Amino acid sequence: MRYAMAIDTKKCVGCSDCVVACQTENNVPHGYCRDWVVEVMDGTYPNLELEIRSERCNHCDNSPCVRCCPTGASHYEAGGIVTVTANECIGCGACIESCPYDARYSHPDGYVDKCTFCLHRVEKGEKPACVSVCPTNCMYFGDLEDPDSDVSQALQNRKYKTLAPEAGTKPQIYYLI
Amino acid sequence: MKEEIFVSGRNIPNIDPFLHIWHWQIPLYLFLGGLAAGIMFFASLYTILGKEKEMPTTVKWAVFLVPAALVLGLFALFLDLKHQWYFWRLYLTVRFESPMSWGAWVLMLITPLSMMWVSSYIKELYPKWDWKFEILNKFEKLIIEYRKSLAWALLILSVILGIYTGILLSAFNARPLWNTAILGPLFLVSGLSTGAAAIMWMSKSHIERSFMSKVDLILIGIELFFIIHLFMGFMASTAVQINAAELFMGGQFTVSFWVFVVILGLVFPAILEILELRGYKIPVAIPALLILFGGLMFRFIMVEAGQITRYLY
Ligand code: SF4
Ligand code: SF4
Numbered sequence: 202m203r204y205a206m207a208i209d210t211k212k213c214v215g216c217s218d219c220v221v222a223c224q225t226e227n228n229v230p231h232g233y234c235r236d237w238v239v240e241v242m243d244g245t246y247p248n249l250e251l252e253i254r255s256e257r258c259n260h261c262d263n264s265p266c267v268r269c270c271p272t273g274a275s276h277y278e279a280g281g282i283v284t285v286t287a288n289e290c291i292g293c294g295a296c297i298e299s300c301p302y303d304a305r306y307s308h309p310d311g312y313v314d315k316c317t318f319c320l321h322r323v324e325k326g327e328k329p330a331c332v333s334v335c336p337t338n339c340m341y342f343g344d345l346e347d348p349d350s351d352v353s354q355a356l357q358n359r360k361y362k363t364l365a366p367e368a369g370t371k372p373q374i375y376y377l378i
Numbered sequence: 379m380k381e382e383i384f385v386s387g388r389n390i391p392n393i394d395p396f397l398h399i400w401h402w403q404i405p406l407y408l409f410l411g412g413l414a415a416g417i418m419f420f421a422s423l424y425t426i427l428g429k430e431k432e433m434p435t436t437v438k439w440a441v442f443l444v445p446a447a448l449v450l451g452l453f454a455l456f457l458d459l460k461h462q463w464y465f466w467r468l469y470l471t472v473r474f475e476s477p478m479s480w481g482a483w484v485l486m487l488i489t490p491l492s493m494m495w496v497s498s499y500i501k502e503l504y505p506k507w508d509w510k511f512e513i514l515n516k517f518e519k520l521i522i523e524y525r526k527s528l529a530w531a532l533l534i535l536s537v538i539l540g541i542y543t544g545i546l547l548s549a550f551n552a553r554p555l556w557n558t559a560i561l562g563p564l565f566l567v568s569g570l571s572t573g574a575a576a577i578m579w580m581s582k583s584h585i586e587r588s589f590m591s592k593v594d595l596i597l598i599g600i601e602l603f604f605i606i607h608l609f610m611g612f613m614a615s616t617a618v619q620i621n622a623a624e625l626f627m628g629g630q631f632t633v634s635f636w637v638f639v640v641i642l643g644l645v646f647p648a649i650l651e652i653l654e655l656r657g658y659k660i661p662v663a664i665p666a667l668l669i670l671f672g673g674l675m676f677r678f679i680m681v682e683a684g685q686i687t688r689y690l691y
Binding site for chain 1: 394397
């Protein structure tokens with residue numbers, strides 16, 4: 202099993218519903234977020250190109266955050282989901298330094314927090330909150346190893362990219378372009 | 379032109395707009411670790427070479443700084459932790475892929491060993507010293523008897539500690555400025571040089587001082603070579619590493635790095651040391667202080683600048 206997400210940059214309108222859904226679902230402290238939306242404007246007027254991306258932890262296959270964690274608090278769950286066990290975390294910040302996507306933050310209570318792919322929902326067979334709330338249905342979640350899953354289907358007929366693959370992390374959020 | 383903005387709004391404390399998770403504690407920890415490694419290295423080396431008589435400060439007295447520096451360093455690391463009362467978790471596992479983990483273990487080993495070293499010389503410093511308990515006297519005798527073996531262990535541990543202070547940073551591939559293998563050797567040499575400077579400063583014997591000053595000159599030479607090598611490597615590397623190097627070549631760290639670290643912290647003290655060796659009267663405290671100051675600045679700048687370098691946005 203390998204959980205992954207595909208996000209259609211052509212469908213995303215940048216409404217930030219996914220951000221609010223995550224904050225509500227996961228009780229994210231005020232002023233923090235586990236996902237965010239980036240708007241990229243490329244080119245020179247009048248030849249401009251716009252890309253809108255909803256970003257979050259990439260649940261990397263080769264995650265430096267898990268490697269650098271001195272206590273093992275950062276670890277892989279089944280399906281490659283990367284999570285932090287709060288009462289094992291010492292708050293050293295090594296994992297924050299090691300994430301090329303700045304997807305982690307230091308929770309006001311001291312431990313490190315991040316996107317969990319809504320593990321608590323996924324375990325019950327539900328989709329992550331951000332995916333289920335998206336009004337344009339631009340996010341696809343599921344098991345990459347299952348050819349019939351939403352994510353595998355979405356990746357089949359489209360070109361896609363990942364963010365900063367040169368950082369060597371093997372990110373598992375795919376952006377349809 | 380490419381412009382990237384967070385449309386959902388994102389302003390997470392210490393992450394946006396630039397990463398600033400590590401403040402003064404980590405560079406101080408790295409400095410104290412390097413200093414302790416440097417002093418310990420020379421103390422064990424000259425014990426193994428049987429030079430206790432010629433180099434008393436190196437072998438005996440400067441080592442008194444080592445446990446103090448290590449305990450202070452560990453305390454700085456502790457202050458940096460945001461989930462402090464789970465600190466003990468660090469010592470429940472050994473994770474070799476995580477430099478933070480094995481480094482913490484090396485510190486845990488080297489601190490008591492260096493304390494043992496110091497305790498075996500305490501009677502020479504304070505002849506009236508009394509251990510009070512017979513068992514401690516026996517323990518002291520044992521340490522004195524096995525001093526050479528202790529020196530070997532500490533020699534190896536001090537090299538590991540010195541390299542660790544650099545590897546801690548170079549293991550982070552997310553920060554292009556740190557992600558270079560030269561950082562381990564560079565931090566080691568810099569640590570050795572600060573150690574030599576501290577010994578020089580404390581020593582009262584002219585012969586020992588001028589010997590350490592020659593050693594220090596060689597170390598400064600190697601350090602300068604490594605620094606040039608570091609930037610040459612960056613300039614011949616990927617876009618993110620070229621950007622990292624540019625922070626020091628016209629960017630915001632240009633003045634602080636080249637003036638405080640390279641000129642005041644390395645070149646100028648080297649010139650003073652050469653003049654001193656040639657017979658000019660120069661108080662040893664000046665080059666020694668400059669080297670220590672340069673070493674501290676170097677770590678502050680590297681930690682600060684490294685957190686700014688990144689892959690995205
Ligand atoms: S995106 Fe960052 S936090 Fe998430 S798994 Fe990759 S390295 Fe770790
Ligand atoms: S902050 Fe916590 S999760 Fe992150 S590396 Fe340190 S102990 Fe591990």
